[in-house]
Amino acid sequence: MANNDREKNGKMTVEEAGRKGGEATAETHGKEFYQEIGRKGGEATAENHDKEFYQEIGEKGGNARAEQRDDDSDGKMSREEAGRKGGEARARQRDDD
Numbered sequence: 860m861a862n863n864d865r866e867k868n869g870k871m872t873v874e875e876a877g878r879k880g881g882e883a884t885a886e887t888h889g890k891e892f893y894q895e896i897g898r899k900g901g902e903a904t905a906e907n908h909d910k911e912f913y914q915e916i917g918e919k920g921g922n923a924r925a926e927q928r929d930d931d932s933d934g935k936m937s938r939e940e941a942g943r944k945g946g947e948a949r950a951r952q953r954d955d956d
Contacts, residue, residue: 871879928937936944
C-alpha cells in the first residue's frame with residue numbers, strides 16, 4: 860500500500876518515513892542510547908502523571924495479558940488453572956491419608 864501511495868504522488872508516506880528513520884537510528888545508536896531515552900521518558904511520564912494513571916495502565920495491561928493467556932493455544936495452562944489443579948490434587952492426597 861505504501862508503495863502505491865508513493866507511486867501516485869511521488870512522496871514518501873509517513874509510515875515509510877518513520878520506518879526508514881527508525882532503521883537509520885538503530886544503525887547509528889546502541890543499546891545504551893535506547894536505555895537512556897527510555898529512562899528520560901519514564902522520568903517525564905512520572906512528573907506528568909499521578910498514581911491513578913499508573914493504576915489504570917497497569918489494570919489495562921493486566922487485562923490484556925489475561926486475554927492473551929486465554930487465547931493462547933500453545934498447550935500451556937494458566938497460573939489460575941495450575942493453582943486450581945494443584946489444590947485439587949492436594950485435597951485428594953489429604954483425603955487418601
